[in-house]
Amino acid sequence: MKEDLVDITCCPLDKHDLDLDIEEREGDEILSGTLTCTECGETYPIEDGIPNLLPPDMREEAPA
Amino acid sequence: MSDDLADRRGTETTVYQPAEDSLLLAEAAVEEVGSRARVLEVGTGSGYVAATVADEVGASVVGSDLNPYACAQARDRGVPVVRADLVSPFREDAFDAVLFNPPYLPRDEDAARDDWMEVALSGGETGREVVEPFLDDVGRVLAPEGFALLLVSTLTGVEEVVEYAGDRGFSAAAVREESHSFETLTVLKLWNN
Numbered sequence: 555m556k557e558d559l560v561d562i563t564c565c566p567l568d569k570h571d572l573d574l575d576i577e578e579r580e581g582d583e584i585l586s587g588t589l590t591c592t593e594c595g596e597t598y599p600i601e602d603g604i605p606n607l608l609p610p611d612m613r614e615e616a617p618a
Numbered sequence: 619m620s621d622d623l624a625d626r627r628g629t630e631t632t633v634y635q636p637a638e639d640s641l642l643l644a645e646a647a648v649e650e651v652g653s654r655a656r657v658l659e660v661g662t663g664s665g666y667v668a669a670t671v672a673d674e675v676g677a678s679v680v681g682s683d684l685n686p687y688a689c690a691q692a693r694d695r696g697v698p699v700v701r702a703d704l705v706s707p708f709r710e711d712a713f714d715a716v717l718f719n720p721p722y723l724p725r726d727e728d729a730a731r732d733d734w735m736e737v738a739l740s741g742g743e744t745g746r747e748v749v750e751p752f753l754d755d756v757g758r759v760l761a762p763e764g765f766a767l768l769l770v771s772t773l774t775g776v777e778e779v780v781e782y783a784g785d786r787g788f789s790a791a792a793v794r795e796e797s798h799s800f801e802t803l804t805v806l807k808l809w810n811n
Contacts, residue, residue: 555698555700559680559700562656562680562708562709562712562713563700563707563708563709564707564708564709565707566702566707569709598707602690603693604689604690604699604700604701605700605701606686606701607701607702607706607707608684608701608702608703609703612684612703
């Protein structure tokens with residue numbers, strides 16, 4: 555993901571802003587890190603360049 | 619009609635691949651979306667519609683999907699992607715247009731599959747079980763002059779969808795229509811009154 559994606563995303567639970575923590579980047583592409591809600595503190599992982607902003611109770615849901 | 623939802627759509631079992639409905643939504647979006655628009659495609663799947671709108675219109679398009687394999691395919695296609703449930707992690711007024719080709723086939727218990735293709739195709743008992751929560755929340759992420767383009771089928775019940783959207787403050791117009799063997803596909807444009 556690109557850093558400016560943070561400008562249009564929010565916590566899926568309470569709709570507050572997210573803080574970006576970058577672990578690994580390649581040019582302007584963030585490959586891994588976390589997004590943390592500035593209000594409730596819930597953290598959302600960024601893996602393989604894709605932020606997982608599913609609510610925590612849906613994160614493990616995998617039909618396949 | 620085949621007993622198996624996926625058989626009707628080819629052999630792919632993890633990510634829905636572009637079909638007639640995707641092409642129709644992409645065509646409508648290319649016509650309706652402006653070059654400076656910020657666009658979200660919900661349930662982007664392979665990323666085909668999002669990439670087409672970005673390439674042909676020059677709009678800034680983000681995709682979201684519930685399915686991690688779809689997210690990976692869309693990203694490989696160059697679409698900025700977020701794994702998400704409908705529009706839940708997007709900010710108020712963030713988009714000029716939201717596109718959605720939802721899972722809309724009424725669920726067939728005999729052919730139910732417990733896999734990602736079922737999630738991509740089945741709209742529950744009525745065919746509207748994903749469309750309705752989408753309509754409940756999409757107004758929040760649309761900018762004041764924004765609109766949604768929603769693909770619906772006669773199998774989903776176009777009138778029922780228009781009525782449900784109306785109850786949530788949307789006006790609706792059909793901007794594209796195409797008949798196929800067992801359904802007519804319609805792209806509805808929805809905007810806040």
